[in-house]
Amino acid sequence: MITGLMLIGIIILLGFFVLMFVIGGYNALVTLRNRYRNAYSQIDVQLKRRYDLIPNLVETAKGYLQHERGTLEAVITARNAAVSANTRAAQNPGDASAMKEISSAESALSGVMSRLFALAEAYPNLKANTTMMSLMEELTSTENKVSFARQAYNDAVMTYNTRREVFPTNVLANTFNFGQAELFVIEKPGQKEAPKVAF
Amino acid sequence: MDFFDRQDKARRNTKLLVFYFALAVLCLVLAVNVAVSLLFTGFTNYGLMIRNLNPVSSANESSLPGSQVELLFWVTIGTLAVILLGSVFKTLQLARGGSAVAELLDGRLINSNTTDADERKLLNVVEEMSIASGVPVPQVYVMDSEPGINAFAAGHTTSDVAISVTRGCMKLLSRDELQGVIAHEFSHILNGDMRLNLRLMGLVFGILCLTVIGRILIRTRGRKNPLPLVGLALIVIGWAGVFFGRLIQAAVSRQREGLADASAVQFTRNPTGLADALKKIGGLTYGSRIQSLHAEEASHLFFANGLGNSLFATHPPLTERIRALDPSFDGKFPYIVEGLISAISPAPGAPQRLQQIRAVQAEAGRFAAPFISQHAVVANIGQATTQHLSYAADFRQAIPPALEAAARDPLGASGLVCALLLANEPSMQQKQLEDLATGTSDAMRDETVRIRPEIQGMQLQAKIPLLDLALPALRHLSPQQFEQFRAAIKTLVASRTKADLFVYMLQKIAVRHLDTYFLSEQRLVTQFYALRPLAPDCGVLLSAMAYAGQENATGAYAAFAPGAECLSHAARCEIPWLPPDQCDLSHVDVALARLSQAVPQIKKNVLNACVQTVAADGVIQEGEAELLRAIADTLDCPVPPFVQLQEASAPALAED
Numbered sequence: 093m094i095t096g097l098m099l100i101g102i103i104i105l106l107g108f109f110v111l112m113f114v115i116g117g118y119n120a121l122v123t124l125r126n127r128y129r130n131a132y133s134q135i136d137v138q139l140k141r142r143y144d145l146i147p148n149l150v151e152t153a154k155g156y157l158q159h160e161r162g163t164l165e166a167v168i169t170a171r172n173a174a175v176s177a178n179t180r181a182a183q184n185p186g187d188a189s190a191m192k193e194i195s196s197a198e199s200a201l202s203g204v205m206s207r208l209f210a211l212a213e214a215y216p217n218l219k220a221n222t223t224m225m226s227l228m229e230e231l232t233s234t235e236n237k238v239s240f241a242r243q244a245y246n247d248a249v250m251t252y253n254t255r256r257e258v259f260p261t262n263v264l265a266n267t268f269n270f271g272q273a274e275l276f277v278i279e280k281p282g283q284k285e286a287p288k289v290a291f
Numbered sequence: 292m293d294f295f296d297r298q299d300k301a302r303r304n305t306k307l308l309v310f311y312f313a314l315a316v317l318c319l320v321l322a323v324n325v326a327v328s329l330l331f332t333g334f335t336n337y338g339l340m341i342r343n344l345n346p347v348s349s350a351n352e353s354s355l356p357g358s359q360v361e362l363l364f365w366v367t368i369g370t371l372a373v374i375l376l377g378s379v380f381k382t383l384q385l386a387r388g389g390s391a392v393a394e395l396l397d398g399r400l401i402n403s404n405t406t407d408a409d410e411r412k413l414l415n416v417v418e419e420m421s422i423a424s425g426v427p428v429p430q431v432y433v434m435d436s437e438p439g440i441n442a443f444a445a446g447h448t449t450s451d452v453a454i455s456v457t458r459g460c461m462k463l464l465s466r467d468e469l470q471g472v473i474a475h476e477f478s479h480i481l482n483g484d485m486r487l488n489l490r491l492m493g494l495v496f497g498i499l500c501l502t503v504i505g506r507i508l509i510r511t512r513g514r515k516n517p518l519p520l521v522g523l524a525l526i527v528i529g530w531a532g533v534f535f536g537r538l539i540q541a542a543v544s545r546q547r548e549g550l551a552d553a554s555a556v557q558f559t560r561n562p563t564g565l566a567d568a569l570k571k572i573g574g575l576t577y578g579s580r581i582q583s584l585h586a587e588e589a590s591h592l593f594f595a596n597g598l599g600n601s602l603f604a605t606h607p608p609l610t611e612r613i614r615a616l617d618p619s620f621d622g623k624f625p626y627i628v629e630g631l632i633s634a635i636s637p638a639p640g641a642p643q644r645l646q647q648i649r650a651v652q653a654e655a656g657r658f659a660a661p662f663i664s665q666h667a668v669v670a671n672i673g674q675a676t677t678q679h680l681s682y683a684a685d686f687r688q689a690i691p692p693a694l695e696a697a698a699r700d701p702l703g704a705s706g707l708v709c710a711l712l713l714a715n716e717p718s719m720q721q722k723q724l725e726d727l728a729t730g731t732s733d734a735m736r737d738e739t740v741r742i743r744p745e746i747q748g749m750q751l752q753a754k755i756p757l758l759d760l761a762l763p764a765l766r767h768l769s770p771q772q773f774e775q776f777r778a779a780i781k782t783l784v785a786s787r788t789k790a791d792l793f794v795y796m797l798q799k800i801a802v803r804h805l806d807t808y809f810l811s812e813q814r815l816v817t818q819f820y821a822l823r824p825l826a827p828d829c830g831v832l833l834s835a836m837a838y839a840g841q842e843n844a845t846g847a848y849a850a851f852a853p854g855a856e857c858l859s860h861a862a863r864c865e866i867p868w869l870p871p872d873q874c875d876l877s878h879v880d881v882a883l884a885r886l887s888q889a890v891p892q893i894k895k896n897v898l899n900a901c902v903q904t905v906a907a908d909g910v911i912q913e914g915e916a917e918l919l920r921a922i923a924d925t926l927d928c929p930v931p932p933f934v935q936l937q938e939a940s941a942p943a944l945a946e947d
Contacts (some may be wrong), residue, residue: 100521101369108373108500112380119384123394130400134701134767137404233741236734240702240772247769 117264124255125186128248128273132185134241135276139178139198142234146171146205149227153208156218160211167208170201186249186273199278242276249273295928298891301483305490308543312494315535316374319498322531323370324363326524370501374532378497381588385489388451388807389444390430392489392592396583398432398455403764404699409461415687416469417454420477422683422756423558425920425929427804428763429454429480433461439577440464440568443592444476446485448927450804459577460594464568471555471565472594478554481929484547488592491543495536496588502529533587544591544605552612560677566616569595573609573624679931686756686932694745697738698757704764705731705776706738708801710746711754712783712794713739723783730779751793751913752932755920758797765801766808773809777802784876792839793914795876796921799883803925819889822862822896828882829858829897830867832922834874836904840915846908854904861896883925894926 150164157164177197181190209228212218219225252273256265264270385391390400401410414431421428429444429452437457446452454476464472479485505525509518556562572579572595579595580586590597591605606612613620690698697703709727713720728736749757768776784798819825837851848868855866886897901922905915916933923930 098365100518101365104369105372108376112376116380116384119395126394126400130402131767131769133402134404137402137406138700140406233738236737237700237702240734241700241767244701244767244769244772247771251770 113260114264117261118268121252121256121261121265121268121270124248124252125270125273128245128252129185131241131245131248132182132276135238135245136178136182138234138237138241139174142231142238143171143175143178145227145231145234149208149224149231152221152223152227153212153218156215156221157211163204163208163211166204167201170197170204173197174201181276185245186252186271188272188274191274191276195277202278242278246275246277249275295891295895297481298483301487302890304543305487308487308491308494308539311539312536315498315532315539316371318535319374319501319528319532320367320370322528323501323524324366326528327366327521328359328363330520330524373500374497376497377500378493381496382490382493385493388448389446389453389455389485390432390451390808392443392445392492392589393430393432393453393455395585396434396455396581396589397436398434398453401431401433403704403767404696412466413456413461413469416466416473418760419680419683419687420470420473420558421759422686423679423931424477424481425755425924425931426452426477426480427759427800427924430763430766431455433458434581434583437581437583439580439582440572440575440595441579441581441597442472442476442594443589444479444485445489445589445592446480447489448486448807449480449929450807450927452480452485457581459575463571463575465564467561467564468568468571470559471561471568474555474558475551475565475594478551478558479547482547482550482554484551487543491536491540491591492588495533495540498532498536499529499588501525501532505529537590540591541605545607548606549612549615552615556616557676559680562616566613566620569609569613569616570620570624573613574626676931682932683756686753690757690760691745694742694757697742697745698760699764701764701767701772702734702738703742704761705735705768706742707746707761708758708765708776708780709735709739709783710742711758711797712780713743714787719787723786726782726786727779730782731775735779751917754797755800755917755924756932758801762801762804765805770809773805777805792835792876792879793918793921795879796918796925799880800921800924817888817890819885819893822858822889822893823864825886825889825893825897826858826862826864826866828885829862829900830855830869831874831878831882832886832897833858833866833900833904834869834871835879836901836918836922837907838871838874839918840905840908850904850907853907854900854902857903858896858900883922887926894928898923898926898928 146167150167154164174194174197177190177194181187181194184190212224212228255261256270256272384395393400401414403414405411405414410433413433417431418428420426426449429446432453432455434455434457438459439457440459440463442454442456442460444452444454454473456472460469460472479488502525505522505528509522509526552565555565559565579593579597581590581593581597586597593605595609596604596606610620610622694707697707713723724736724740727739746757765773765776780798780801784795787794822829833851833854834847837847837854841847841850851868855868859866886894889897898919901919902911905911905919911919920930920932
């Protein structure tokens with residue numbers, strides 16, 4: 093009688109601990125997932141700002157760089173590709189294919205942008221243009237903000253991924269379908285830095 | 292009743308609450324015991340008991356009571372353990388502060404640099420309220436899956452507050468109505484209701500636990516299995532516990548809601564805004580109902596009833612609340628449908644009124660250094676008024692766009708804080724910037740350099756509000772980035788050759804508010820109930836303030852004396868006067884940390900003494916006033932900005 097009751101008590105307590113662990117672990121995973129998703133929206137805002145600046149920059153440069161039409165078109169194409177890749181990534185941050193797409197689109201865009209900046213060096217008139225100067229300044233600052241926000245996002249993704257891989261939370265992660273989140277890396281090491289702008 | 296009295300009252304209410312709950316738990320344990328003894332001894336020994344009635348049989352008489360006592364002992368232990376564990380679990384879960392509650396109810400953190408018009412409007416309203424009341428800008432969440440109109444503020448202290456509104460609240464309310472709702476929530480923050488509310492949530496959950504376990508047990512199967520019966524009993528008893536919990540929730544909450552409505556009106560001086568918001572709740576099909584599964588636990592936090600009207604309503608009836616604000620209310624609610632409302636333009640008079648105020652303020656030279664009467668300072672704490680609110684709206688308008696954009700972005704906000712801490716001398720500045728680049732990154736230094744010129748033109752008075760505005764964006768730093776940033780700004784302040792108390796306090800404000808967010812274990816509990824053990828700390832603080840305000844030692848002592856005198860009276864001992872090397876920044880740091888653990892009335896005395904010290908030469912200058920605000924902030928006492936009082940009689944404001 094009494095042992096039976098103690099057994100019930102022990103079962104209740106054990107059940108309680110398991111329940112609390114499940115709730116706690118699940119909530120932690122949700123919080124960490126929200127955190128990295130939120131971190132992406134910080135990148136998103138700055139990327140959009142950058143995508144808005146680029147056409148203005150091209151428009152300003154057009155008058156000076158008439159013989160470099162190819163580069164200018166390449167910038168616009170790369171920018172448009174990045175815009176659509178970002179739309180997809182913003183809808184589902186951390187998703188492997190979306191993140192790979194935005195990573196490569198951003199790498200490509202950074203590549204052509206640095207080519208454009210290098211070209212601009214050869215045109216003193218363009219460099220002296222005040223609109224161009226303020227646009228480039230604006231772009232550099234936005235670029236810095238993007239990479240800062242990207243660092244925060246990657247930190248958040250790492251924390252989340254670690255949490256979902258360690259025991260015992262990994263059991264919960266598998267049961268409730270918490271997938272691996274993908275980092276946002278700019279692939280080529282030479283382009284990791286924001287394009288250098290010198291006046 | 293001033294800020295400190297209200298804080299004290301909230302603390303007393305907490306004790307009452309704990310007493311109520313002890314009572315409820317006692318009732319629960321008794322109920323479980325009765326139920327279990329009925330179930331086991333009652334049913335299984337039914338035959339035995341019948342025989343016991345027969346005076347002839349005496350063989351079982353001695354064994355029965357003994358086993359029953361032991362049984363009941365274990366049942367009691369078990370019940371208490373479940374309630375205790377449940378409460379501890381929930382309290383730990385809520386230890387992270389307001390954001391934990393907001394996330395529990397499926398809130399989504401609004402980005403500090405959002406471009407969505409509705410979210411922007413909401414953030415602007417919250418920012419204005421923050422500047423007006425001196426509370427750092429809280430985190431703002433929106434509950435996307437809630438169509439009703441409701442909102443809540445949760446947190447332990449002013450640095451971990453989260454304000455959360457439903458989608459309906461954000462989309463359906465006009466700016467004035469939203470302002471009314473947010474002002475109501477800020478009143479909760481200033482009245483010290485939030486901490487009480489979180490305690491309540493933790494305790495109620497412990498009792499709710501019984502029901503949860505009961506639900507699980509009831510599903511077990513098997514012949515002659517008593518578990519489902521136990522489960523059923525636990526559910527019934529658990530609900531009895533929830534009944535007690537709700538009763539107390541309702542009792543504590545109802546009167547505080549009325550108080551918050553009243554302070555909200557005092558704050559915005561616009562009862563129609565709040566009344567219209569309440570009317571919209573009445574007219575909306577969803578009303579103020581919250582659909583989340585956790586609504587029950589948090590029902591006492593909300594702006595309006597989250598669970599529909601009942602005996603246990605946590606808020607007074609809508610019509611009653613509206614009539615208190617608008618006596619002409621006829622009881623008919625407007626018909627509200629989501630989707631239509633966005634087409635309706637905001638209340639017509641509002642923009643003109645704002646413009647009028649602005650015109651008058653421009654004439655009066657609003658940002659000129661104010662002259663402050665020394666009695667107004669402590670009385671003002673936690674008492675924001677319409678003047679503060681219009682000051683805040685004006686201040687926000689006056690911020691250059693570049694600075695505003697910076698304050699909303701994590702990197703920009705970090706740069707902004709660093710720029711605030713830079714020294715004025717060029718050579719010193721150069722060294723600081725180099726330190727910054729090595730401590731963090733080149734990008735951070737560039738950002739600081741970019742922002743610095745924008746800040747240089749600003750008044751001293753703008754520095755604390757700017758810092759407050761930057762806080763939400765800084766919470767978007769990753770923990771690693773925060774670690775770097777924290778170390779960097781500490782170095783920035785330490786590397787200055789001449790110690791500047793105000794700059795140091797700025798850094799302290801930033802670090803303190805962000806630490807509670809990033810390192811949640813740093814919460815301090817109240818430890819000091821008397822002033823006497825804090826006398827040396829008061830000495831450090833007052834001496835440091837006296838040196839900061841005066842050129843020479845004699846002047847400094849003259850400033851120190853009145854402050855010390857008013858404190859030594861209260862402490863019944865001498866407040867030590869210290870040489871400069873014993874009250875430098877590191878000593879001040881320790882002293883403030885200890886003082887912040889005192890009960891509200893002690894803080895009031897200390898702040899009063901600080902006012903006496905800075906006012907010793909007859910006037911409180913702008914720099915001294917801002918230093919006071921910064922010190923009050925570290926003691927968790929929000930001081931509204933010091934606005935010029937003569938504007939109360941300005942024509943545009945006199946009309947309402």
